[in-house]
Amino acid sequence: MAMKPARLTVAAAAVLLGCVTGCGSGEDPAGPAPASTAPTATAPAGAAGPKAAATATARPVDTVLDVLVTSDDGVGSAGVDALAHALATLPGTTVRIVAPAANQSGTGDRSSGGQITHGDTTTATGQRATEVSGFPADAVAVALDDLGLRPDLVVAGIHEGQNLxxxxxxxxxxxxxxxxxxxxxxxxxxxxxxxxxxDYGPAVAQVLAWISAHRANLLATSAAGGQPASAVGGSAATQTVANLNVPNCFAGGAVRGVRELASEARVADPAATRTTQTCTATITSDDEVGAFNAGFATLTTVPARQPE
Incomplete structure (x- = not known):
């Protein structure tokens, strides 16, 4: 993976925010549509001035998209393997896998307090990877701080089970x-x-569609340069990530389309978030959980920090 300057700048955030404008929701009766909600990383307060202006100097746009893959299911999971294989087939794309050595599902964005080690390993089918003795958030830190990677995009997944x-x-x-x-x-x-x-195929297809829709914006972010929010101070509370959940149609049918919806903080029946999906359903819903359980892939935007 090529080394690229850390970021984001105000210019970069504007580019990403622009690609969200006008994104609508709705079902696609013809089948799954490319997911279009883009993540944003808003430039922190206090970044104004000559130094900040210098970081916003545009560079030639790199045509190679560098993707970091990680997962809380662990480096040996089938979801990581399927995703990395598919990403490697994309033209002008590099892929690095850095993930926990063991399954760390349910650990949120927790970080280890002690020493974190990492080493070379392979995925289930032999793809080169780095295993980390820590949580998923630790794997991201190792990739950026210890391995010196500067990806254009981090994809976490594909996780076994929905995360609504x-x-x-x-x-x-x-x-x-x-x-x-x-x-x-x-x-x-x-x-x-x-x-x-x-079968991770449908989820892989949706990830590839999302990347295709946002590739130019992701590369433009790299060209804008800049520094990570954590390096320059200020608030990162307005940063967001895209959260994509794709139904499992093992019982029949196919993914009915993609719905861009608001993320639900709570539902009346908590068990509804951990059930199987009915891809042969004919009902529709404007709620994240209801739409997902009725066979729609859901795409939401969630804050980079868990609300209190």
């Missing part, structure tokens, strides 16, 4: 994406719904 609004506080998938966003790196959390069996 009410469960985001404990989601290691979303936690890893949030850790990246707080460092100024655009991030996407991707999960496949619970089921008796798992």
């Amino acid at each position: 609004g009410p469960d985001l506080g404990t989601s290691g998938t979303v936690g890893a994406a949030r850790a990246a966003a707080r460092r100024g790196i655009p991030a996407l959390a991707a999960s496949a719904g619970l089921g008796d069996t798992y």
Whole structure:
């Protein structure tokens, strides 16, 4: 993966915010549509002045998209393997895998207090990777601080099981994406719904569609240069990440489309967030959990910091 300058700047944030404007919701009767909500990383307060202006100097746009893949399911998970294989087929794209050595699902954006070690390993099918003796957020920190990577995008996933609004506080998938966003790196959390069996193909397809839709904006962010919010001070509370959940249609049917919806902080029946999906359903819903359980992939924007 090529080394790129850390970021984001005000100019970069404006580029990403621009791609969100006009994004609508609704179902696609013809099948899954490219997911379009983009992550944003707002430049922190206090970054004005000559020094900040210098960081906003535009560089030639790099045509190679560098993607960091991580997952709370661990470096040996099937979701990581399927995603990394698919990303490697994209033209002009590099892929690095840095993930926890063991399953760390349910750990949110927790970080280790002690020493974190890392080493070379491979995925389930032999792809080169780095394993980290810590949480998903630790894996992001190791990639950026110890390995010196500067990805254009961090994709956390593909997680085995959905990560919907009410469960985001404990989601290691979303936690890893949030850790990246707080460092100024655009991030996407991707999960496949619970089921008796798992086919990651539909979720992989949606991730690739999302990347295709936002590739130019992600590369423009790199060209803008800048520094991570954590390096220059100020508030990162307005940063967001994209959270994509794709139904598991093991019982029949197919993903009915993509719905861009508001993330639900709570639902009347908590069990509804951890059930299987009905891809043959005919009902529609404007609620995240209801739409997902009725066979729609859902795309939400969530803050980089878990609300109190």
